[in-house]
Amino acid sequence: MLLLNPEQHRDLHLTPIDNGWLALGQGAIPLVFDDLQTLKGRCPVVISQHGTPLPLLLPELIQRYQSASWGGFTPKALKPYPLRLVRQPVLAAGDTQLEYRESLMIDESSPHLQLRTGYRLFEDDGQLTAFTQEKIQQLRAFESELQQVQQLMQQLDDLGALAPVRVLYQGETIDCRLIHRERLHAALGQLDSLQAGYHVVFLAEALLQAQDCLDVDQVHWMEESDSAHYKPSRNAVREAMLNNDDGEVDH
Secondary structure (H helix, E strand, O other), rough: OOOHHHHHHHOOEEEEOOOHHHHHOOOOOEEHHHHHHHHOOOOEEEEOOOOOOEEEEHHOOOOOOOHHHHOOOOOOOOOOEEEEEEEEEEEOOOOOOOEEEEEEEEOOOOOEEEOOEEEOOOOOOOEEEEEHHHHHHHHHHHHHHHHHHHHHHHHHOOOOOOEEEEEEOOOEEEEEEEEEHHHHHHHHHHHHHHHHHHHHHHHHHHHHHHHOOOOOOOOEEOOOOOOOOOOOHHHHHHHHHHHHOOEEEEE
């Protein structure tokens, strides 16, 4: 990745292509709520092992899933490629404090780039074209959505609904986290006190759908050995999440 600048890239053109193919060649891909809603449990999703929990697509778990079978689905994290927005620390003249400024990076090896075909990235005067500015807005929107998902996932973690697991898949070991259905069910009463409780419920449901299509040899729950075989039906969990004792929907 290089810093996009008019001196080096004034003549570059970008041709948008389906970036779904990147999912099979990248590392872990973070997902936002729209991604989970689009997939609707058609593809396995796990949760990051460390730090703030994030829904992830792992290439080693989706090898048998092709972009065509997703109906043209492309994770939002991959759509802006070969462009990427980064924030770099800058020390302004006469200032003693660092500030962070946005920089637009580009992968020059990308097949999207040509010299004469596609959308221009810079105007003749070196200013960004409307196309490039639109890409920047897409990148900013994704960052905002990712932050929202992080906040909801952190609430699920604070409720104790996430548990570390070790997944054995085709001879490989993958350490991650999954939703522990029993713990989630036990914590549902606390959701009423959360400002975003309704959104947490639907995020959990989307993750459970993806979790149910985790086609692996074995899932070992690291904290409770007797949990490895515990798997109540998804419909039962969903009914418990969405309904009070009087049958009304939680909001």
